Amino acid sequence: MHGELRDRSGPPAHDRAMSRKAAMSGWIGSTLEYYDFAIYGQAAALVFPAVFFPSEDPTVALIASLATYAVGYVARPLGAFVLGSWGDRHGRKNVLVLAMMLMGVSTLAVGLLPTYGQVGLLAPALLVLLRLVQGFAVAGELGGASAMIVEHAPADRRGFYASFSLQGTQAGSILAAASFIPLSALLSDQAFQTWGWRIPFLLSFVVIVAGYLIRRRVAETPVFLEEAARDAAPKAPVLAVVRESGGTIVRCVLMALANVVGTTVVVFGTAYATNEAYGVGMSAATYLWLPLAANVAAVVLIPSFGKLSDRVGRRPLMIVGPLSAGVLSFAYLYAVGQANVVLTVVLAILMFGVLYQLWNATFASYFQELFPTRHRVTGFAVSQNVGLMLVAFLPSVFAFIAPPGSTNVPLVIGGLTFLLCVVSAIAAWSAPETARTDLRDLDGPAPAAGSTGTASRVEVGTA
Structure with a gap:
């Protein structure tokens, strides 16, 4: 392809x-x-x-x-x-x-x-x-x-x-x-x-x-x-991207499961720490400022990680980021369960603000490079947003499998978080490296004009 x-x-x-x-x-x-x-x-x-x-x-x-x-x-x-x-x-x-x-x-x-x-x-x-x-x-x-x-x-x-x-x-x-x-x-x-x-x-x-x-x-x-x-724009980019790059869409959706890190740290972590039914009793104020601190760390680090992906390649960061953050999910949830505020904040910033950002800083360029120009925006948008929609259901899944009163929350939720991070890493490992490669090489041969799914002309205009 x-x-x-x-x-x-x-x-x-x-x-x-x-x-x-x-x-x-x-x-x-x-x-x-x-x-x-x-x-x-x-x-x-x-x-x-x-x-x-x-x-x-x-x-x-x-x-x-x-x-x-x-x-x-x-x-x-x-x-x-x-x-x-x-x-x-x-x-x-x-x-x-x-x-x-x-x-x-x-x-x-x-x-x-x-x-x-x-x-x-x-x-x-x-x-x-x-x-x-x-x-x-x-x-x-x-x-x-x-x-x-x-x-x-x-x-x-x-x-x-x-x-x-x-x-x-x-x-x-x-x-x-x-x-x-x-x-x-x-x-x-x-x-x-x-x-x-x-x-x-x-x-x-x-x-x-x-x-x-x-x-x-x-x-x-x-x-x-x-x-x-070259009149190479598809008339129906969605159909074209599924037909020509269906395997890449599946890989990218699976790689997008790395977003579980944010769900575990911020969404479920907040409920686990502050909901009276879980009995942890951590202050809600902690979770008002914790995502803010993690995002500040992310803003500082993202350009450096993007530059690193140009040097060492996209795949290493797409693999190491989710795996390392996934491993830390056990320790993070354990710290929450123990109501250890200092350790919780440190691990949250390290897990979401640093390690997850290895993936987050890289996936945009990597996903774009995996799709050819003729349906690059469609392939990226569909993969990213389908992956995000799947992750959006995880807080409900987490609350269902580890409801208030559960005694093994760090093990159960940490295990599921790590499993999804492993799936993301495997998907990245199975994809080709694209860093420093000319986009024209990445495009591959375009379908012949007039073939199924291509338009006789491309419409370029302004909004």
Whole structure:
């Protein structure tokens, strides 16, 4: 499928200024989009139960509010199919502008929604609809951004440049986690519940303006334009990627199971440590700041790990990262069970903020390189978002197999986490190395024009 992979450490001339501009565009865009996507999670826990889901039972209101948060992940595979296909047919630049506009407008609209007390059930219905649009939009962000960066970057620096889009996702999560802290501290509870929570959403107007100005200034990638000139774009990229790169999709979905590390550390770890039924009794404040500290470590380390993948290859980091983080899951959960706050924080930062980032900093460039140009955005988006959707169900699975009252939580959940990390590592081991290889070698021969699944022409336009 990929053809013979020939190492070319000395690529042809590249516009390094455009490479840097593409990387900066990816960083800013990912930061803003993931800020938008993540502030919803903060609001869903802090204010949405009272604002959109009034109930005599606060537990029911909270569950309903958090369910709308999960809806965003359900919409991501659909967004991956649609926006991935758009990016492969109309261009990387085009899909990035479209995705950011969708995200910015939908998030801004959340900040303008009427409350349940004003319009009744229409309020939560509109909230769910906008969350679906958010999930749809964010599904196209990382696939389009990393494709734009990888295709502009020199072969020997693709890992380094592509890592900036991942650094942006972590920076966006930090901004989202921190956005409500000053508002909740400075405003009264009534003011915060009434209008203060809307401010982070209304700031999404910046996303709309920045997305248009920043991403319109980045040129379309040379390899995509070459595909356009050869009329090689598939009419139905989803069908083409399944037919031509089905095995690669399966490998990438399995590699994406490494995201279980974040689920174990942050999602299940929070419930295990703070839920009264588990009896650990750790302070909830610890788990307010713990993900923030881990993400700060990630932001610092991601570019270095991306650069390391250019030197030693993608596969070693894709294997070592999940395996080492998976091994530490036993110790991390044991520390939580013992209510050892210092050891818990140290292991969480090491497991999620350091070791997992070996994988996280590398997978964007690796997944992009595994798919040919003609359906690169679709292949990446589908693989990433299907993998994320599978991982999204794991907190429920963890709670089912190790419910409150269980005496062997570290062994059971640690064992399942490690097993999924092993599956991810094996999938990476079975895939070819792609670092420092020219993208034209990675593309392999394109199907003949006019054959099943190809278009007679490629549509290149602007959003």
